[in-house]
Amino acid sequence: MxxxxxxxxxxxxxxxxxxxxxxxxxxxxxxxxDPGAIDLAASAVDAYARKYLGVDATGGDFARAFQSVVPPYTPGETGTSPVIGRIIGEAMTWLGWPCGTNDVEACSRLFFEEHMRHQxxxxxxxxxxxxxxxxxxxxxxxxxxxxxxxxxxxxxxxxxxxxxxxxxxxxxxxxxxxxxxxxxxxxxxxxxxxxxxxxxxxxxxxxxxxxxxxxxxxxxxxxxxxxxxxxxxxxxxxxxxxxxxxxxxxxxx
Known part of the structure; x- marks a missing residue:
């Protein structure tokens, strides 16, 4: 139609x-x-953490942290919109990962690129x-x-x-x-x-x-x-x- x-x-x-x-x-x-885009993006951040932050990030660590810090959203609400940099920083802190501003920005970009790659x-x-x-x-x-x-x-x-x-x-x-x-x-x-x-x-x-x-x-x-x-x-x-x-x-x- x-x-x-x-x-x-x-x-x-x-x-x-x-x-x-x-x-x-x-x-x-x-x-x-892509229903699996967030998990793919989170896995990329885990890989970054292992390589550049020296942490023993296993598959799924960042995905769990990400879901824990993202503000709850009810469809139709008109509240504030979360921003990736803040979410990434809070998730890294939640995991106890050592990170600086440059790491947060790099992982924010990486998360975006992996999230959008399969669209x-x-x-x-x-x-x-x-x-x-x-x-x-x-x-x-x-x-x-x-x-x-x-x-x-x-x-x-x-x-x-x-x-x-x-x-x-x-x-x-x-x-x-x-x-x-x-x-x-x-x-x-x-x-x-x-x-x-x-x-x-x-x-x-x-x-x-x-x-x-x-x-x-x-x-x-x-x-x-x-x-x-x-x-x-x-x-x-x-x-x-x-x-x-x-x-x-x-x-x-």
Missing amino acids: DEPSTRSCAGSWAAEMAIHAVLFDWDGTIVSN EVYDDARALLSSLKFRGYRVAVVSNAIFPGHYFATRVNELGLAGYIDSFVSSADVGLAKPNPAPFRRALADLGVEPHDAIFVGDSPVTDIPGARNAGMRAVLLQRNQQVHDRAGFLVIQRLTALNGILGEGTVF
Whole structure:
């Protein structure tokens, strides 16, 4: 199925909107999630500790410490967003590892790189981003992430998406997580557009949809490999390319 589930709503949007920007979630929307990514990243930190800190880190040590110090998160809460450097430092302290600021920064980068290594761009995401760029839309990513936004720059480039994304906002930079509207507002400011000139697309009905609407944007829920059901007040799609039908075929130049 490649059509919005609420056809009449899509038609009214096309008539009403003068959209100039499209904002996206990252994990599960633009790139695939790897369920084992955290364990792989933690194992890389264990290896770093054995080599550079002189500790007898066994498999799983850092993973256990990481899970112990990460603040509990309830989907939908609008509290502060944890940051990787603080988590890494607290986990190392929890384990009693000798470490300095440089070690924390090195392990933060290492954790990020290993965590992201196995992510792949969805085919429909690449196709849509290319189309949006060609048609003149501004594009941003708004992600609930423990990593600062500048960490993503290299990875976005490696994935071949640097030319398509104008701003990457991480909740770690803002200090507040979706569905708080603050990360969305940061992205809108980066793009220089008003909420009514943008739409947001994400795969979480708990964080993405209410967060975008709290920021004053229209929202589209992406449900990959799931049965699509009509939802009140927003559209539901199964593939990102369905967004072309919502935006129309023209350019925004």
